[in-house]
Amino acid sequence: MAKKEVDDRFKKFGTVSFTAITKTNDFISYLEKGKVMGTRCKECGAIYFPPRSDCSTCLNSNTEWFEVTGAGTLLSFSELKYGPVGFEDDLPYIIALLDYGDYKVFGRISKDMPYEDLNVGMELKTEFNTLPNGQLNYVFKRP
Amino acid sequence: MGEGIKDKVAIIGMGCTKFGEHWDKGSEDLIVEAFTEAVEDAGIEKKDIQAAWYGSCYEELNVGKSALPLSRTLKLPFIPVTRVENLCASGSEALRGAVYGVASGAYDIAMAMGAEKLKDTGYGGLSEVSTILGTKNRVIFPAISAPGAFAMMANRYFSKYGMSTEEGKRSLAKISVNSHKNGSINPKAHLHRIITEEDVLNAPIIASPLGLLDCCGVSDGAAAAIVCRADMANDFIADPVFVKALQIGISSGEELGYTQWDGTYVESTVRTAARTYKEAGIKNPREEINMMEVHDCFSITELVTYEDLQISPRGKARNDIEDGFFTIEGKIPSQPDGGLKCFGHPIGASGLRMLYEMYKQLQGKAGERQIKDPKIGLTHNLGGFPQMNVISIVIVGL
Numbered sequence: 001m002a003k004k005e006v007d008d009r010f011k012k013f014g015t016v017s018f019t020a021i022t023k024t025n026d027f028i029s030y031l032e033k034g035k036v037m038g039t040r041c042k043e044c045g046a047i048y049f050p051p052r053s054d055c056s057t058c059l060n061s062n063t064e065w066f067e068v069t070g071a072g073t074l075l076s077f078s079e080l081k082y083g084p085v086g087f088e089d090d091l092p093y094i095i096a097l098l099d100y101g102d103y104k105v106f107g108r109i110s111k112d113m114p115y116e117d118l119n120v121g122m123e124l125k126t127e128f129n130t131l132p133n134g135q136l137n138y139v140f141k142r143p
Numbered sequence: 144m145g146e147g148i149k150d151k152v153a154i155i156g157m158g159c160t161k162f163g164e165h166w167d168k169g170s171e172d173l174i175v176e177a178f179t180e181a182v183e184d185a186g187i188e189k190k191d192i193q194a195a196w197y198g199s200c201y202e203e204l205n206v207g208k209s210a211l212p213l214s215r216t217l218k219l220p221f222i223p224v225t226r227v228e229n230l231c232a233s234g235s236e237a238l239r240g241a242v243y244g245v246a247s248g249a250y251d252i253a254m255a256m257g258a259e260k261l262k263d264t265g266y267g268g269l270s271e272v273s274t275i276l277g278t279k280n281r282v283i284f285p286a287i288s289a290p291g292a293f294a295m296m297a298n299r300y301f302s303k304y305g306m307s308t309e310e311g312k313r314s315l316a317k318i319s320v321n322s323h324k325n326g327s328i329n330p331k332a333h334l335h336r337i338i339t340e341e342d343v344l345n346a347p348i349i350a351s352p353l354g355l356l357d358c359c360g361v362s363d364g365a366a367a368a369i370v371c372r373a374d375m376a377n378d379f380i381a382d383p384v385f386v387k388a389l390q391i392g393i394s395s396g397e398e399l400g401y402t403q404w405d406g407t408y409v410e411s412t413v414r415t416a417a418r419t420y421k422e423a424g425i426k427n428p429r430e431e432i433n434m435m436e437v438h439d440c441f442s443i444t445e446l447v448t449y450e451d452l453q454i455s456p457r458g459k460a461r462n463d464i465e466d467g468f469f470t471i472e473g474k475i476p477s478q479p480d481g482g483l484k485c486f487g488h489p490i491g492a493s494g495l496r497m498l499y500e501m502y503k504q505l506q507g508k509a510g511e512r513q514i515k516d517p518k519i520g521l522t523h524n525l526g527g528f529p530q531m532n533v534i535s536i537v538i539v540g541l
Contacts, residue, residue: 014286015286027521040323056308056397063417074303075405075406076295076296076299076300077298078290078291078294078295078297078298078350078351078352078353079347079348079350079351080286080288080290080349080350081347081349081350081351082288082290082349082350083286083288084286084287084288087286090286091420093286095286095287095291095295097295097406105398106287106399110287118297120298121302122304129329
Protein backbone atom coordinates (compact mmCIF):
# COMPACT_ATOMS: atom_id res chain seq x y z
CA MET A 1 0.00 0.00 0.00
CA ALA A 2 1.35 3.41 -0.90
CA LYS A 3 2.40 5.74 1.86
CA LYS A 4 -0.20 8.44 2.47
CA GLU A 5 0.89 11.92 1.43
CA VAL A 6 0.68 14.48 4.25
CA ASP A 7 -0.47 17.90 3.06
CA ASP A 8 1.58 20.01 5.44
CA ARG A 9 1.90 23.17 3.38
CA PHE A 10 1.26 25.33 6.46
CA LYS A 11 4.70 24.38 7.79
CA LYS A 12 5.99 27.14 5.54
CA PHE A 13 3.96 29.85 7.29
CA GLY A 14 5.38 32.30 9.81
CA THR A 15 8.70 32.59 11.62
CA VAL A 16 7.61 29.56 13.60
CA SER A 17 4.81 27.49 12.10
CA PHE A 18 2.37 26.11 14.60
CA THR A 19 0.10 24.55 12.04
CA ALA A 20 0.90 21.65 9.77
CA ILE A 21 -2.44 20.57 8.38
CA THR A 22 -5.73 22.39 7.86
CA LYS A 23 -8.56 22.22 5.35
CA THR A 24 -7.48 25.68 4.18
CA ASN A 25 -4.00 24.63 3.02
CA ASP A 26 -4.58 26.37 -0.30
CA PHE A 27 -3.96 29.61 1.62
CA ILE A 28 -0.25 28.76 1.41
CA SER A 29 -0.35 27.97 -2.31
CA TYR A 30 -1.99 31.33 -2.94
CA LEU A 31 0.56 33.00 -0.66
CA GLU A 32 3.37 31.48 -2.71
CA LYS A 33 1.85 33.24 -5.72
CA GLY A 34 1.87 36.51 -3.78
CA LYS A 35 -1.82 36.49 -2.89
CA VAL A 36 -3.26 36.83 0.62
CA MET A 37 -6.63 35.11 0.61
CA GLY A 38 -9.69 34.73 2.80
CA THR A 39 -12.86 32.72 2.29
CA ARG A 40 -16.48 33.63 1.62
CA CYS A 41 -19.50 31.43 2.26
CA LYS A 42 -21.32 30.88 -1.02
CA GLU A 43 -24.57 30.20 0.84
CA CYS A 44 -24.87 33.08 3.30
CA GLY A 45 -22.07 35.42 2.22
CA ALA A 46 -20.20 35.41 5.55
CA ILE A 47 -16.57 36.44 5.11
CA TYR A 48 -13.66 34.86 6.94
CA PHE A 49 -10.11 35.95 7.48
CA PRO A 50 -8.18 33.90 8.45
CA PRO A 51 -9.86 31.58 5.99
CA ARG A 52 -12.36 28.95 7.13
CA SER A 53 -13.46 26.00 5.09
CA ASP A 54 -16.66 25.59 7.08
CA CYS A 55 -19.05 28.48 7.66
CA SER A 56 -19.75 29.02 11.36
CA THR A 57 -22.76 31.18 10.51
CA CYS A 58 -24.85 28.77 8.41
CA LEU A 59 -22.88 25.55 8.99
CA ASN A 60 -22.15 24.51 5.42
CA SER A 61 -18.86 23.86 3.67
CA ASN A 62 -19.61 25.64 0.42
CA THR A 63 -16.96 28.36 0.58
CA GLU A 64 -14.89 30.18 -2.03
CA TRP A 65 -11.61 32.09 -1.92
CA PHE A 66 -11.30 35.87 -2.24
CA GLU A 67 -8.20 38.04 -2.28
CA VAL A 68 -7.46 40.58 0.47
CA THR A 69 -6.95 43.70 -1.61
CA GLY A 70 -6.93 47.44 -1.13
CA ALA A 71 -6.40 49.33 2.10
CA GLY A 72 -7.57 48.55 5.59
CA THR A 73 -7.69 50.84 8.60
CA LEU A 74 -5.11 50.38 11.34
CA LEU A 75 -7.11 49.50 14.46
CA SER A 76 -4.19 49.08 16.84
CA PHE A 77 -0.56 48.07 17.07
CA SER A 78 2.25 47.35 19.50
CA GLU A 79 6.00 47.08 19.18
CA LEU A 80 7.27 43.96 20.90
CA LYS A 81 10.63 44.19 22.63
CA TYR A 82 10.25 40.62 23.87
CA GLY A 83 8.65 37.91 21.78
CA PRO A 84 7.30 34.43 22.13
CA VAL A 85 9.74 31.51 22.08
CA GLY A 86 11.14 31.13 18.58
CA PHE A 87 10.67 34.78 17.57
CA GLU A 88 13.76 36.16 19.34
CA ASP A 89 15.66 36.90 16.12
CA ASP A 90 12.75 38.95 14.73
CA LEU A 91 12.72 41.43 17.63
CA PRO A 92 11.79 44.16 17.81
CA TYR A 93 8.73 43.82 15.59
CA ILE A 94 5.34 45.49 15.43
CA ILE A 95 2.08 43.54 15.55
CA ALA A 96 -1.06 45.18 14.22
CA LEU A 97 -4.70 44.69 13.30
CA LEU A 98 -6.19 46.04 10.08
CA ASP A 99 -9.93 46.53 9.66
CA TYR A 100 -11.27 45.83 6.17
CA GLY A 101 -14.87 46.48 7.14
CA ASP A 102 -16.25 42.98 6.65
CA TYR A 103 -13.24 41.31 8.24
CA LYS A 104 -10.01 42.05 10.08
CA VAL A 105 -6.45 40.97 9.38
CA PHE A 106 -3.94 40.43 12.15
CA GLY A 107 -0.30 40.62 11.19
CA ARG A 108 2.97 42.47 11.37
CA ILE A 109 4.01 45.87 10.14
CA SER A 110 6.66 45.80 7.39
CA LYS A 111 10.18 46.19 8.79
CA ASP A 112 10.74 49.31 6.69
CA MET A 113 7.97 51.26 8.46
CA PRO A 114 9.15 53.07 11.60
CA TYR A 115 7.01 52.87 14.73
CA GLU A 116 6.82 56.67 14.91
CA ASP A 117 4.97 56.77 11.57
CA LEU A 118 2.09 54.64 12.85
CA ASN A 119 -1.24 56.07 13.96
CA VAL A 120 -4.52 54.39 14.78
CA GLY A 121 -6.89 55.06 11.89
CA MET A 122 -4.28 55.28 9.12
CA GLU A 123 -4.66 53.17 5.98
CA LEU A 124 -2.34 50.26 5.25
CA LYS A 125 -2.38 47.39 2.78
CA THR A 126 -1.63 43.70 3.27
CA GLU A 127 1.21 42.26 1.21
CA PHE A 128 2.91 38.88 0.80
CA ASN A 129 6.35 38.67 2.42
CA THR A 130 9.26 36.25 2.67
CA LEU A 131 10.94 36.11 6.07
CA PRO A 132 14.75 36.05 6.46
CA ASN A 133 14.61 32.33 7.32
CA GLY A 134 12.75 31.58 4.07
CA GLN A 135 9.35 31.15 5.68
CA LEU A 136 6.30 32.91 4.24
CA ASN A 137 3.97 35.45 5.85
CA TYR A 138 2.31 38.75 5.02
CA VAL A 139 3.01 42.26 6.30
CA PHE A 140 1.27 45.63 6.38
CA LYS A 141 2.65 48.49 4.28
CA ARG A 142 1.68 51.93 3.05
CA PRO A 143 -0.74 51.64 0.11
CA MET B 144 -30.20 30.01 33.69
CA GLY B 145 -31.20 27.80 36.62
CA GLU B 146 -31.81 29.07 40.10
CA GLY B 147 -28.10 29.34 40.78
CA ILE B 148 -25.98 28.61 43.84
CA LYS B 149 -26.50 31.73 45.95
CA ASP B 150 -26.05 31.00 49.68
CA LYS B 151 -26.05 27.23 49.21
CA VAL B 152 -22.36 26.78 49.93
CA ALA B 153 -20.04 28.26 52.56
CA ILE B 154 -16.27 28.66 52.64
CA ILE B 155 -15.06 27.49 56.05
CA GLY B 156 -11.33 27.32 55.58
CA MET B 157 -8.65 28.70 53.32
CA GLY B 158 -4.92 28.47 52.92
CA CYS B 159 -2.43 30.36 50.77
CA THR B 160 1.34 30.04 50.58
CA LYS B 161 3.62 32.99 50.31
CA PHE B 162 3.95 33.63 46.58
CA GLY B 163 7.40 34.13 45.17
CA GLU B 164 10.52 32.33 44.04
CA HIS B 165 10.40 29.02 45.82
CA TRP B 166 13.70 27.57 44.66
CA ASP B 167 13.80 25.34 47.73
CA LYS B 168 10.31 23.86 47.41
CA GLY B 169 8.49 21.74 44.86
CA SER B 170 4.85 22.06 43.80
CA GLU B 171 3.98 19.28 46.22
CA ASP B 172 5.49 21.23 49.10
CA LEU B 173 3.41 24.28 48.20
CA ILE B 174 0.26 22.14 48.02
CA VAL B 175 0.98 20.72 51.49
CA GLU B 176 1.51 24.23 52.87
CA ALA B 177 -1.78 25.62 51.49
CA PHE B 178 -3.65 22.48 52.57
CA THR B 179 -2.32 22.58 56.13
CA GLU B 180 -3.43 26.17 56.61
CA ALA B 181 -6.86 25.49 55.09
CA VAL B 182 -7.75 22.43 57.20
CA GLU B 183 -6.47 24.10 60.37
CA ASP B 184 -8.54 27.17 59.54
CA ALA B 185 -11.66 25.04 59.02
CA GLY B 186 -10.94 22.92 62.08
CA ILE B 187 -11.45 19.72 60.12
CA GLU B 188 -9.36 16.66 59.43
CA LYS B 189 -8.30 15.25 56.10
CA LYS B 190 -10.79 12.40 56.41
CA ASP B 191 -13.68 14.93 56.52
CA ILE B 192 -13.05 15.98 52.91
CA GLN B 193 -15.34 14.00 50.63
CA ALA B 194 -14.18 15.25 47.22
CA ALA B 195 -11.50 17.53 45.83
CA TRP B 196 -10.73 19.53 42.70
CA TYR B 197 -7.23 20.50 41.65
CA GLY B 198 -6.50 23.40 39.29
CA SER B 199 -3.21 23.73 37.47
CA CYS B 200 -2.41 25.05 34.02
CA TYR B 201 0.89 23.48 33.03
CA GLU B 202 1.02 19.88 34.15
CA GLU B 203 4.34 19.50 32.38
CA LEU B 204 5.91 22.12 34.65
CA ASN B 205 4.42 20.72 37.77
CA VAL B 206 3.65 17.32 39.00
CA GLY B 207 2.03 15.45 36.15
CA LYS B 208 -1.31 14.87 34.52
CA SER B 209 -4.59 13.80 36.15
CA ALA B 210 -5.72 14.37 39.73
CA LEU B 211 -3.06 12.05 41.12
CA PRO B 212 -0.69 14.92 41.99
CA LEU B 213 -3.18 16.24 44.55
CA SER B 214 -4.33 12.90 45.88
CA ARG B 215 -0.82 11.49 46.06
CA THR B 216 0.71 14.58 47.62
CA LEU B 217 -1.89 14.83 50.38
CA LYS B 218 -2.47 11.07 50.67
CA LEU B 219 -6.18 11.67 50.29
CA PRO B 220 -8.18 8.59 51.33
CA PHE B 221 -9.35 7.28 47.93
CA ILE B 222 -11.94 10.06 47.48
CA PRO B 223 -13.00 11.49 44.11
CA VAL B 224 -10.40 14.00 42.94
CA THR B 225 -10.58 15.85 39.62
CA ARG B 226 -7.95 17.91 37.90
CA VAL B 227 -9.22 20.94 36.00
CA GLU B 228 -7.45 23.31 33.64
CA ASN B 229 -8.99 26.46 32.21
CA LEU B 230 -6.04 28.80 31.71
CA CYS B 231 -5.90 31.63 34.25
CA ALA B 232 -9.32 30.62 35.60
CA SER B 233 -8.02 27.16 36.59
CA GLY B 234 -8.12 27.94 40.33
CA SER B 235 -11.63 29.36 40.12
CA GLU B 236 -12.65 26.39 37.98
CA ALA B 237 -11.46 24.09 40.78
CA LEU B 238 -13.58 26.12 43.19
CA ARG B 239 -16.54 25.73 40.86
CA GLY B 240 -16.18 21.95 40.98
CA ALA B 241 -16.09 21.92 44.78
CA VAL B 242 -18.94 24.42 45.15
CA TYR B 243 -21.15 22.67 42.61
CA GLY B 244 -20.33 19.30 44.19
CA VAL B 245 -21.62 20.54 47.53
CA ALA B 246 -24.54 22.51 46.08
CA SER B 247 -25.71 19.41 44.22
CA GLY B 248 -25.96 17.50 47.47
CA ALA B 249 -23.39 14.96 46.34
CA TYR B 250 -20.96 16.00 49.08
CA ASP B 251 -21.14 17.86 52.38
CA ILE B 252 -17.52 19.01 52.42
CA ALA B 253 -15.22 19.49 49.44
CA MET B 254 -11.88 21.11 48.68
CA ALA B 255 -10.52 23.23 45.86
CA MET B 256 -6.75 23.49 45.43
CA GLY B 257 -4.75 25.47 42.89
CA ALA B 258 -1.01 25.33 42.45
CA GLU B 259 1.63 26.28 39.91
CA LYS B 260 5.39 26.54 39.93
CA LEU B 261 6.69 28.71 37.12
CA LYS B 262 10.03 30.13 38.16
CA ASP B 263 11.82 26.87 37.40
CA THR B 264 11.13 27.31 33.70
CA GLY B 265 13.64 30.12 33.38
CA TYR B 266 11.31 31.95 31.03
CA GLY B 267 10.48 35.58 31.72
CA GLY B 268 6.77 35.44 31.04
CA LEU B 269 4.39 32.58 30.89
CA SER B 270 5.73 29.56 29.12
CA GLU B 271 5.38 28.75 25.42
CA VAL B 272 1.81 29.36 24.39
CA SER B 273 1.56 27.72 20.98
CA THR B 274 -0.37 24.69 22.09
CA ILE B 275 -2.52 26.61 24.55
CA LEU B 276 -4.45 28.23 21.75
CA GLY B 277 -4.54 25.23 19.49
CA THR B 278 -2.67 25.10 16.24
CA LYS B 279 -5.42 26.64 14.12
CA ASN B 280 -5.43 29.83 16.09
CA ARG B 281 -1.71 30.24 15.63
CA VAL B 282 -2.46 30.81 11.97
CA ILE B 283 -4.19 33.95 13.09
CA PHE B 284 -1.66 35.15 15.63
CA PRO B 285 1.68 33.70 14.57
CA ALA B 286 3.78 36.32 16.29
CA ILE B 287 1.60 37.57 19.12
CA SER B 288 2.58 37.62 22.78
CA ALA B 289 0.36 38.18 25.80
CA PRO B 290 1.93 41.59 26.54
CA GLY B 291 1.57 42.47 22.85
CA ALA B 292 -2.11 41.56 22.70
CA PHE B 293 -2.96 43.62 25.76
CA ALA B 294 -0.69 46.43 24.58
CA MET B 295 -2.78 46.64 21.40
CA MET B 296 -5.82 46.94 23.63
CA ALA B 297 -4.17 49.84 25.45
CA ASN B 298 -3.31 51.72 22.24
CA ARG B 299 -6.82 51.16 20.93
CA TYR B 300 -8.38 52.31 24.21
CA PHE B 301 -6.24 55.46 24.31
CA SER B 302 -7.20 56.27 20.74
CA LYS B 303 -10.94 55.68 21.21
CA TYR B 304 -11.18 57.84 24.30
CA GLY B 305 -8.93 60.63 23.06
CA MET B 306 -5.99 60.05 25.37
CA SER B 307 -2.42 60.67 24.27
CA THR B 308 0.03 57.83 24.95
CA GLU B 309 1.45 59.90 27.83
CA GLU B 310 -1.99 60.47 29.38
CA GLY B 311 -2.94 56.86 28.96
CA LYS B 312 0.30 55.56 30.42
CA ARG B 313 -0.11 57.83 33.43
CA SER B 314 -3.60 56.48 34.16
CA LEU B 315 -2.28 52.94 33.87
CA ALA B 316 0.67 53.82 36.12
CA LYS B 317 -1.70 54.69 38.94
CA ILE B 318 -3.10 51.15 38.78
CA SER B 319 0.32 49.58 39.35
CA VAL B 320 1.18 52.11 42.05
CA ASN B 321 -2.01 51.18 43.94
CA SER B 322 -1.28 47.46 43.76
CA HIS B 323 2.31 47.89 44.94
CA LYS B 324 1.17 50.08 47.86
CA ASN B 325 -1.19 47.32 48.99
CA GLY B 326 1.25 44.52 48.29
CA SER B 327 4.05 46.24 50.20
CA ILE B 328 2.35 45.43 53.51
CA ASN B 329 1.22 41.91 52.59
CA PRO B 330 3.64 39.27 53.92
CA LYS B 331 2.33 36.69 51.40
CA ALA B 332 2.99 38.88 48.35
CA HIS B 333 6.03 38.29 46.13
CA LEU B 334 6.92 41.95 45.52
CA HIS B 335 7.00 44.42 48.42
CA ARG B 336 8.49 47.56 46.94
CA ILE B 337 6.47 50.75 46.91
CA ILE B 338 6.69 52.30 43.44
CA THR B 339 5.91 55.74 42.01
CA GLU B 340 4.19 56.79 38.79
CA GLU B 341 7.57 57.90 37.51
CA ASP B 342 8.98 54.42 38.16
CA VAL B 343 6.21 52.95 36.02
CA LEU B 344 6.57 55.53 33.25
CA ASN B 345 10.34 55.09 33.09
CA ALA B 346 10.35 51.29 33.17
CA PRO B 347 11.69 49.48 30.09
CA ILE B 348 9.08 48.83 27.42
CA ILE B 349 7.98 45.21 27.04
CA ALA B 350 5.36 45.78 24.32
CA SER B 351 4.57 49.42 23.61
CA PRO B 352 2.92 51.18 25.41
CA LEU B 353 3.22 48.66 28.27
CA GLY B 354 6.41 48.73 30.32
CA LEU B 355 7.81 46.29 32.83
CA LEU B 356 5.77 47.75 35.71
CA ASP B 357 2.55 47.44 33.72
CA CYS B 358 3.04 43.67 33.75
CA CYS B 359 2.43 41.25 36.58
CA GLY B 360 5.19 39.09 37.94
CA VAL B 361 5.98 35.41 37.54
CA SER B 362 5.80 33.42 40.76
CA ASP B 363 5.29 30.07 42.44
CA GLY B 364 2.38 29.49 44.81
CA ALA B 365 -0.59 27.45 45.95
CA ALA B 366 -3.95 28.26 47.53
CA ALA B 367 -6.84 26.15 48.79
CA ALA B 368 -10.44 26.46 49.94
CA ILE B 369 -12.59 24.13 52.01
CA VAL B 370 -16.32 24.47 51.29
CA CYS B 371 -19.35 22.89 52.92
CA ARG B 372 -23.15 22.99 52.92
CA ALA B 373 -24.26 26.44 54.06
CA ASP B 374 -26.44 25.00 56.84
CA MET B 375 -23.44 23.17 58.32
CA ALA B 376 -21.01 26.10 58.22
CA ASN B 377 -21.47 27.30 61.79
CA ASP B 378 -20.68 23.84 63.09
CA PHE B 379 -17.12 24.47 61.97
CA ILE B 380 -16.39 28.18 62.26
CA ALA B 381 -18.10 31.28 63.64
CA ASP B 382 -17.45 33.44 60.59
CA PRO B 383 -18.14 31.48 57.39
CA VAL B 384 -18.20 33.25 54.05
CA PHE B 385 -20.97 32.39 51.60
CA VAL B 386 -20.75 31.92 47.85
CA LYS B 387 -23.22 34.35 46.26
CA ALA B 388 -22.44 33.56 42.63
CA LEU B 389 -19.85 31.72 40.56
CA GLN B 390 -19.80 31.95 36.80
CA ILE B 391 -17.43 30.93 34.04
CA GLY B 392 -17.70 32.42 30.55
CA ILE B 393 -15.69 31.26 27.57
CA SER B 394 -15.14 33.29 24.44
CA SER B 395 -16.36 31.76 21.19
CA GLY B 396 -13.42 33.35 19.45
CA GLU B 397 -15.84 35.18 17.17
CA GLU B 398 -14.87 38.56 18.56
CA LEU B 399 -11.29 38.29 17.38
CA GLY B 400 -11.67 39.11 13.77
CA TYR B 401 -15.15 38.45 12.61
CA THR B 402 -17.26 40.97 14.49
CA GLN B 403 -17.49 44.67 15.21
CA TRP B 404 -15.58 44.19 18.51
CA ASP B 405 -13.34 47.23 18.73
CA GLY B 406 -10.64 45.95 21.07
CA THR B 407 -11.36 48.26 24.01
CA TYR B 408 -13.25 45.82 26.19
CA VAL B 409 -13.52 42.09 26.86
CA GLU B 410 -16.79 40.68 25.60
CA SER B 411 -16.63 37.56 27.78
CA THR B 412 -16.20 39.60 30.97
CA VAL B 413 -19.23 41.73 30.06
CA ARG B 414 -21.43 38.70 29.47
CA THR B 415 -20.13 36.67 32.42
CA ALA B 416 -20.55 39.64 34.77
CA ALA B 417 -24.20 40.00 33.75
CA ARG B 418 -24.84 36.35 34.64
CA THR B 419 -22.90 36.60 37.88
CA TYR B 420 -24.79 39.67 39.06
CA LYS B 421 -28.07 38.01 38.18
CA GLU B 422 -27.13 34.92 40.17
CA ALA B 423 -26.07 37.02 43.16
CA GLY B 424 -29.11 39.29 42.91
CA ILE B 425 -26.94 42.36 42.39
CA LYS B 426 -28.66 45.21 40.54
CA ASN B 427 -26.10 47.98 40.86
CA PRO B 428 -22.54 46.64 41.09
CA ARG B 429 -20.98 50.05 41.69
CA GLU B 430 -23.06 50.43 44.83
CA GLU B 431 -23.27 46.82 45.99
CA ILE B 432 -19.76 45.43 45.52
CA ASN B 433 -17.52 46.49 48.41
CA MET B 434 -14.13 45.25 47.22
CA MET B 435 -12.58 43.15 44.47
CA GLU B 436 -9.58 41.30 43.19
CA VAL B 437 -9.55 41.53 39.40
CA HIS B 438 -7.22 39.96 36.87
CA ASP B 439 -4.41 42.48 36.51
CA CYS B 440 -2.06 40.49 34.31
CA PHE B 441 -1.42 43.91 32.78
CA SER B 442 -2.47 47.37 34.00
CA ILE B 443 -4.72 47.86 30.96
CA THR B 444 -6.50 44.59 31.76
CA GLU B 445 -7.43 45.97 35.17
CA LEU B 446 -8.63 49.23 33.64
CA VAL B 447 -10.98 47.68 31.08
CA THR B 448 -12.18 45.16 33.67
CA TYR B 449 -13.45 48.04 35.83
CA GLU B 450 -15.68 48.96 32.90
CA ASP B 451 -16.56 45.42 31.85
CA LEU B 452 -17.74 44.67 35.41
CA GLN B 453 -20.02 47.73 35.24
CA ILE B 454 -18.13 49.39 38.08
CA SER B 455 -16.95 52.34 35.97
CA PRO B 456 -18.92 53.73 33.01
CA ARG B 457 -17.44 53.06 29.54
CA GLY B 458 -14.40 55.21 28.89
CA LYS B 459 -14.53 56.67 32.41
CA ALA B 460 -12.39 54.24 34.41
CA ARG B 461 -9.57 56.77 34.26
CA ASN B 462 -11.70 59.25 36.22
CA ASP B 463 -12.34 56.69 38.95
CA ILE B 464 -8.65 55.79 39.02
CA GLU B 465 -7.69 59.44 39.37
CA ASP B 466 -10.33 59.93 42.10
CA GLY B 467 -8.84 57.13 44.20
CA PHE B 468 -12.01 55.06 43.83
CA PHE B 469 -10.02 51.78 43.84
CA THR B 470 -7.52 52.49 46.63
CA ILE B 471 -7.83 50.81 50.00
CA GLU B 472 -9.60 53.93 51.34
CA GLY B 473 -11.76 54.28 48.21
CA LYS B 474 -15.33 53.26 47.44
CA ILE B 475 -14.38 49.86 45.97
CA PRO B 476 -10.85 48.90 46.97
CA SER B 477 -9.31 46.85 44.18
CA GLN B 478 -6.38 44.48 44.61
CA PRO B 479 -6.23 44.99 48.40
CA ASP B 480 -3.69 42.15 48.65
CA GLY B 481 -1.44 43.58 45.92
CA GLY B 482 -3.00 41.76 42.97
CA LEU B 483 -1.24 39.69 40.36
CA LYS B 484 1.05 42.70 40.11
CA CYS B 485 2.64 41.90 43.49
CA PHE B 486 1.74 38.24 43.85
CA GLY B 487 2.80 37.21 40.38
CA HIS B 488 0.70 34.67 38.57
CA PRO B 489 1.19 31.00 39.36
CA ILE B 490 -1.76 30.33 37.10
CA GLY B 491 -3.60 27.52 38.84
CA ALA B 492 -3.34 29.24 42.21
CA SER B 493 -4.31 32.81 41.31
CA GLY B 494 -8.12 32.55 41.45
CA LEU B 495 -7.99 30.96 44.88
CA ARG B 496 -5.36 33.46 46.04
CA MET B 497 -7.80 36.26 45.17
CA LEU B 498 -10.57 34.46 47.03
CA TYR B 499 -8.28 34.08 50.05
CA GLU B 500 -8.04 37.86 50.31
CA MET B 501 -11.80 38.38 49.97
CA TYR B 502 -12.38 35.67 52.62
CA LYS B 503 -9.94 37.22 55.09
CA GLN B 504 -11.30 40.71 54.47
CA LEU B 505 -14.90 39.57 55.04
CA GLN B 506 -13.83 37.91 58.29
CA GLY B 507 -12.03 41.07 59.40
CA LYS B 508 -8.73 39.20 59.47
CA ALA B 509 -6.77 41.13 56.83
CA GLY B 510 -4.54 42.89 59.36
CA GLU B 511 -2.98 46.13 58.18
CA ARG B 512 -4.84 45.86 54.87
CA GLN B 513 -8.27 45.55 56.46
CA ILE B 514 -11.06 47.29 54.56
CA LYS B 515 -13.79 48.80 56.73
CA ASP B 516 -16.77 46.43 57.12
CA PRO B 517 -16.92 44.81 53.68
CA LYS B 518 -20.02 42.70 53.02
CA ILE B 519 -19.57 41.63 49.39
CA GLY B 520 -16.35 40.83 47.51
CA LEU B 521 -15.70 39.88 43.90
CA THR B 522 -12.90 37.98 42.18
CA HIS B 523 -12.27 37.95 38.44
CA ASN B 524 -9.90 35.97 36.23
CA LEU B 525 -9.16 36.40 32.56
CA GLY B 526 -7.21 33.69 30.79
CA GLY B 527 -6.01 34.10 27.22
CA PHE B 528 -6.09 37.24 25.12
CA PRO B 529 -8.48 40.21 24.89
CA GLN B 530 -9.96 38.72 21.72
CA MET B 531 -10.27 35.12 22.91
CA ASN B 532 -10.42 34.17 26.54
CA VAL B 533 -11.67 32.35 29.59
CA ILE B 534 -13.41 34.36 32.32
CA SER B 535 -14.34 33.46 35.87
CA ILE B 536 -16.20 35.71 38.29
CA VAL B 537 -16.92 34.77 41.89
CA ILE B 538 -18.96 36.81 44.37
CA VAL B 539 -18.69 36.00 48.06
CA GLY B 540 -20.22 37.67 51.09
CA LEU B 541 -21.45 37.41 54.62
